[in-house]
Amino acid sequence: MNTLTTIPVKDLINESLQKAISYEEYRELVTQLVLEGSTSGNEKTEALVNYTMLNDRRMKRWDKTVKIPEEARDGIARFNQKVTWLVITESWCGDAAHVIPVLNKLAQLSENIDLKLVFRDENEALMDQFLTNGGRAIAKLIMIDSNTREVLSTFGPRPSKATQLVNEYKAKHGILTPVFKEDLQVWYNKDKGQNIVEDILTLLDKA
Secondary structure, three states, X not given: OOHHHHOOHHHHHHHHHHOOEOHHHHHHHHHHHHHHOOOOOOOOOHHHHHHHHHHHHHHHHHHHHOOOOHHHHHHHHHOOOOEEEEEEEOOOOHHHHHHHHHHHHHHOOOOOEEEEEEEHHHOHHHHOOOOEOOEOOOOEEEEEEOOOOOEEEEEOOOOHHXXXXXXXXXXXXXXXXXXXXXXXXXXXXXXXXXXXXXXXXXXXXXX
């Protein structure tokens, strides 16, 4: 029996927050990994190294191009609860590369939202408390009350419309093929982060 599973979720969150990093630190770290020809996580395969390089480019693009609509800005401005967005990620994850820059843009709009990131393979016990259909899918946002450390809600690993596309394809074909994964990247590029914005505003409304 894995004794880690007996640790209270609040303790796992506190432990992870102690080693969490800011978005700026995360971006610097990913860029450094690219320079070193490496990747985050326990596996250091050539494929994952290449994904990290690709994701660094994606995040650079989204950092410059993501636009938050005025209505969404107003919604963020009205949010008056102190929360921490603890996001579980890895540098090689394609969904994370599309999602996290949008989360950062939203968090920048409110003094009440503190965005922090941790790596999945360094926080397995925490990850295992927030599985998606039994899997360690990332990026996973855990929204926490900054004062009580209570979990208020979660988001991820993908925005709702992308999740629907994935579920429908899996139901029909059983697995996600390389062709579908390319199509999913096209969807992200066309959506420009707007579905993520919609989902997060819904999450905040329910907090």
